Amino acid sequence: MGDSPKSGVNVLLVADPGLPTARARSIQDDLQELLDEEFSPPITLNVQTAMLRLRPDNSLDLSDAVELAREYGSPDAVLLLTEIPRLDDGHPLIAEIFPDERIAVVSCPTLGAFFSRRRVLDTLMACTVRLKPTSEPRDPSMFDRSWLRWAQSPDGNDHSTLRARRFTGGLRTVLGMVAGNEPVKTAPRLSSALAAAAATGAFGIFYNSIWVMSTYLSTPRLIGVGLLAIAAMTAWLIASNGLWDSPERENLARVVLLYNLSTVVTLVLCVLVLYAALVLLILAGGLIVIAPEYMEDVTGQPPVFTRYLDIAWLSAAMGVVAGALGSSFDQRTDLKTLTHGQRERQRKYTEEGS
Numbered sequence: 001m002g003d004s005p006k007s008g009v010n011v012l013l014v015a016d017p018g019l020p021t022a023r024a025r026s027i028q029d030d031l032q033e034l035l036d037e038e039f040s041p042p043i044t045l046n047v048q049t050a051m052l053r054l055r056p057d058n059s060l061d062l063s064d065a066v067e068l069a070r071e072y073g074s075p076d077a078v079l080l081l082t083e084i085p086r087l088d089d090g091h092p093l094i095a096e097i098f099p100d101e102r103i104a105v106v107s108c109p110t111l112g113a114f115f116s117r118r119r120v121l122d123t124l125m126a127c128t129v130r131l132k133p134t135s136e137p138r139d140p141s142m143f144d145r146s147w148l149r150w151a152q153s154p155d156g157n158d159h160s161t162l163r164a165r166r167f168t169g170g171l172r173t174v175l176g177m178v179a180g181n182e183p184v185k186t187a188p189r190l191s192s193a194l195a196a197a198a199a200t201g202a203f204g205i206f207y208n209s210i211w212v213m214s215t216y217l218s219t220p221r222l223i224g225v226g227l228l229a230i231a232a233m234t235a236w237l238i239a240s241n242g243l244w245d246s247p248e249r250e251n252l253a254r255v256v257l258l259y260n261l262s263t264v265v266t267l268v269l270c271v272l273v274l275y276a277a278l279v280l281l282i283l284a285g286g287l288i289v290i291a292p293e294y295m296e297d298v299t300g301q302p303p304v305f306t307r308y309l310d311i312a313w314l315s316a317a318m319g320v321v322a323g324a325l326g327s328s329f330d331q332r333t334d335l336k337t338l339t340h341g342q343r344e345r346q347r348k349y350t351e352e353g354s
Contacts (some may be wrong), residue, residue: 074131109176204315
């Protein structure tokens with residue numbers, strides 16, 4: 001009699017530090033449940049955190065994943081969830097199957113920032129089924145999405161890729177990269193900039209020329225002043241901290257563009273948070289310090305709430321331009337983990353130094 005078919009499936013999920021690990025941990029139970037439904041027991045799922053390295057030519061280095069797999073008894077499927085945005089002929093590369101190594105690489109940013117939980121689960125399951133961890137036939141199409149297509153290698157082996165459309169996939173990738181940069185956690189790193197801007201913006205409370213100017217500026221102009229201040233501070237932070245990436249080779253131009261777009265959007269969101277906080281601080285101070293009768297006497301306008309808001313808005317813009325441009329990120333901030341471009345260089349340094 002022949003050997004009986006192998007029962008059970010051993011799956012190893014390895015995620016990059018940061019958002020990929022957070023997503024991997026959050027879906028671990030759901031992924032375990034899907035594996036239990038799809039394959040015969042026993043099902044083993046291990047989740048680990050490790051940084052997927054890049055070679056100096058920007059290709060993936062799977063050697064660490066292979067070594068880690070050996071520590072877990074050579075799993076039937078190794079799933080790598082990385083924050084590296086990958087491209088294939090200009091298309092965002094969502095997933096890639098390496099059948100010889102029994103490894104699948106899934107790019108977390110290409111799945112987007114919103115409603116990505118289901119996308120991550122479906123993509124990981126589709127990769128697992130395509131790695132054929134058992135001899136039992138499985139239909140991987142049940143985990144496919146209508147707007148995505150798997151492409152088989154032309155040489156006839158089981159190497160396959162999952163690509164997104166150029167435009168919509170590119171936009172989704174940028175948003176996913178912004179989520180990976182975690183702007184909510186980055187904003188507090190601008191505390192020194194907020195302090196400098198608040199110190200300058202506070203002058204708007206005590207100098208009535210700012211009151212008069214805000215009264216005679218139309219709402220579109222006030223909004224324009226605020227947007228100009230936000231743009232100026234964003235540009236300064238990028239330039240002063242060296243956060244703008246340049247492609248080392250022509251074939252990397254598109255992926256570097258994604259890095260730069262995600263950096264700009266991340267910092268704009270951070271500065272927006274700072275600007276909003278500054279407006280609220282100055283507004284609260286103005287409501288306490290500026291007497292309504294005195295404001296009416298100076299501006300010749302009724303001291304309604306919107307007058308205080310206009311003063312706070314203009315003062316915040318002045319504070320951002322005059323104060324925050326002279327500051328940068330806190331010295332304790334580790335810029336190597338701030339943006340995707342910085343973290344990619346860290347991966348390369350690790351590779352080159354090994």
